[in-house]
Amino acid sequence: MKVHQIEVGNMQNFTYILEDDDTDAAIILDPSWDIEEIKKVIEKNNLKVKYVVNTHHHFDHTIGNDALVRITGAKIMQHKDSTLKNDITVSDGDKIKFGNSELTVFHTPGHSKDSICLVGDEKIFSGDTLFVGNCGRVDLPGGSTKELYHSLFDIICKMDDKLDVYPGHNYGSSPSSTLGKEKKTNFVLQPRTEQEFLEFMNSE
Numbered sequence: 001m002k003v004h005q006i007e008v009g010n011m012q013n014f015t016y017i018l019e020d021d022d023t024d025a026a027i028i029l030d031p032s033w034d035i036e037e038i039k040k041v042i043e044k045n046n047l048k049v050k051y052v053v054n055t056h057h058h059f060d061h062t063i064g065n066d067a068l069v070r071i072t073g074a075k076i077m078q079h080k081d082s083t084l085k086n087d088i089t090v091s092d093g094d095k096i097k098f099g100n101s102e103l104t105v106f107h108t109p110g111h112s113k114d115s116i117c118l119v120g121d122e123k124i125f126s127g128d129t130l131f132v133g134n135c136g137r138v139d140l141p142g143g144s145t146k147e148l149y150h151s152l153f154d155i156i157c158k159m160d161d162k163l164d165v166y167p168g169h170n171y172g173s174s175p176s177s178t179l180g181k182e183k184k185t186n187f188v189l190q191p192r193t194e195q196e197f198l199e200f201m202n203s204e
């Protein structure tokens, strides 16, 4: 799977175009702003975009949906707890297939109720659940420190250290990382009990 990571807008968002290695199939994660740039990559590589997938419903990850659907005819895919318009809903454990590529959906609430991470081909697309060097905020509607603790420590930290981490924003020292490196160096991923994590997040 080839990853095109494009920084868009003025909130350091990342849009991803994921290209299957064997066919012209592709999916787009979190299209927002800079539609022309996304369009350029699609046209240059002759991609057939099957789905627009949103890692969660926040506007900075979704405002390009309609434009991309108009350009590509792709179906919009979101977690079933999303409150936005979509064509296909996914739940924890579902597979997203395009060409010979496959990503597994992990429901990781905490930043928002409908947050998902996508995992496959030794990569994790972590949305606003995990950033390089930090994690998503929990103080917006639907946010929950308790749920984020479970998502980070019981789900993501149990995954393979080798996974490349592709976050939803360019907030860290590098645009991507590995899960092993994040477990070692990301201050929010240092071992804590749930209670310690709640206190730690409240003191941030």
Ligand SMILES: [Fe+2]
Pocket (backbone or CB within 6 Å): 056, 058, 111, 128
């Ligand atoms: Fe967000």
